[in-house]
Structures are given as structure tokens and as C-alpha cells.
Amino acid sequence: MPIPIQPSDALIAVDIENDFLPGGALAVAQGDAVIEPTNVLIERLPLTVATRDWHPVHHMSFQSEGGIWPVHCVAGTPGAAFPAELNVAGIDIEIRKADSAAQDAYSGFDGTDLAATLHARGVKRVFVTGLATDYCVRATALDALKAGFETVVVQDAVRAVNLHPNDGAEALKELEQAGAMLAVSSDIVA
Ligand code: VGL
Numbered sequence: 001m002p003i004p005i006q007p008s009d010a011l012i013a014v015d016i017e018n019d020f021l022p023g024g025a026l027a028v029a030q031g032d033a034v035i036e037p038t039n040v041l042i043e044r045l046p047l048t049v050a051t052r053d054w055h056p057v058h059h060m061s062f063q064s065e066g067g068i069w070p071v072h073c074v075a076g077t078p079g080a081a082f083p084a085e086l087n088v089a090g091i092d093i094e095i096r097k098a099d100s101a102a103q104d105a106y107s108g109f110d111g112t113d114l115a116a117t118l119h120a121r122g123v124k125r126v127f128v129t130g131l132a133t134d135y136c137v138r139a140t141a142l143d144a145l146k147a148g149f150e151t152v153v154v155q156d157a158v159r160a161v162n163l164h165p166n167d168g169a170e171a172l173k174e175l176e177q178a179g180a181m182l183a184v185s186s187d188i189v190a
């Protein structure tokens with residue numbers, strides 16, 4: 001079913017950073033597969049937000065600090081950079097999150113001004129792509145719904161960590177139950 005793009009639409013590209021791609025510190029299987037459909041949507045949609053995990057060196061989520069993740073997306077390092085293949089020139093707003101040592105933030109709305117920024121620009125509906133389905137995509141899409149945005153998760157433009165094999169699929173199910181719509185990028189058209 002085609003989804004006609006509206007002027008009040010925005011794309012939220014979640015955490016497409018080198019450390020979440022194959023070869024990165026917290027590599028997501030096929031994480032690089034989200035780049036092409038995200039680039040397509042950057043071109044089609046009137047506004048693009050890109051979030052970045054942007055951790056200090058001693059972030060509490062790191063195993064060295066008692067957390068569950070390897071060191072990843074340290075602010076200012078190549079691992080926290082956008083991949084060269086991403087259409088960075090098409091990003092209108094960049095949101096850096098989880099940038100204080102004592103707190104994690106999976107959602108792009110957590111501790112940022114993203115909700116106010118989108119409301120101020122008249123955004124009504126957000127399309128969510130990026131990494132990872134079961135963590136930051138999930139949390140960002142749930143918060144988008146809570147902030148009052150119609151929320152569409154672009155299934156071919158997300159990939160999961162899958163610490164447990166079904167985490168990605170469960171997250172999509174949960175998002176749908178919470179009121180999000182699931183779509184594929186080819187359905188999102190002018
Ligand atoms: C993420 C694990 C740790 C994500 C961020 O972007 O999904 N996952 N930090």
C-alpha cells in the first residue's frame with residue numbers, strides 16, 4: 001500500500017554510525033543494509049533528523065564500567081562517525097544522545113530537544129530507520145508515539161542486534177501494538 005509523503009513528514013535515521021556496521025565495535029549483522037533505503041528516504045522526505053550515539057570514554061553502558069556493551073560510539077572517534085556511504089549532506093538536524101557518563105539513552109528523544117524541534121517545524125508523522133531495531137530504533141519509535149507523532153517503522157531500513165534471536169521481530173511486534181505502522185521504503189512515495 002503506497003504511503004503518500006506529506007509536507008509534515010520527517011525521517012528519523014537512528015544511530016547509523018560506523019561502530020554499528022560490519023567491522024565496527026558493536027557490529028549489527030547486515031547493519032550496512034539500512035544505508036541505501038535511508039538514503040532513498042533522505043531524498044524523498046522533506047526533513048531528515050539523524051541521531052548519533054555519542055558516548056564519553058567511560059560511559060556506564062560499557063563492559064569496562066559494569067555495563068553490557070563493548071566500548072562503542074565514543075564521541076569524536078571514527079566509530080561514532082557516519083559511514084561514508086550515508087548521504088550526510090541530506091541530514092537537516094543532528095541529535096547527539098547518551099553523551100553523559102552516568103546515563104544511557106537509547107531513544108533520540110531522551111535528554112534531547114528532538115520532540116520540541118519536530119513540533120516547532122510542524123512535523124506530524126515520522127518515519128524511522130536505522131540501528132538497532134531492538135534498542136535505539138525501538139526506544140526512539142516508542143518515544144515518538146508518546147510525543148504524539150504518527151510513527152512509521154521502515155522494516156527494510158532497520159536491523160537488530162538480536163542478543164536473543166527473536167529480539168528484532170519482537171520489537172517490531174511491540175511497536176505495532178503500541179500504535180506504530182510498519183512499512184517498506186518502496187511504499188513511501190511522492
Ligand atoms: C545501541 C546498544 C548500545 C543502538 C546503542 O543504537 O541501538 N545499542 N548503544
Ligand code: ZN
Pocket residue numbers: 053055061069072073098
Ligand atoms: Zn550506546
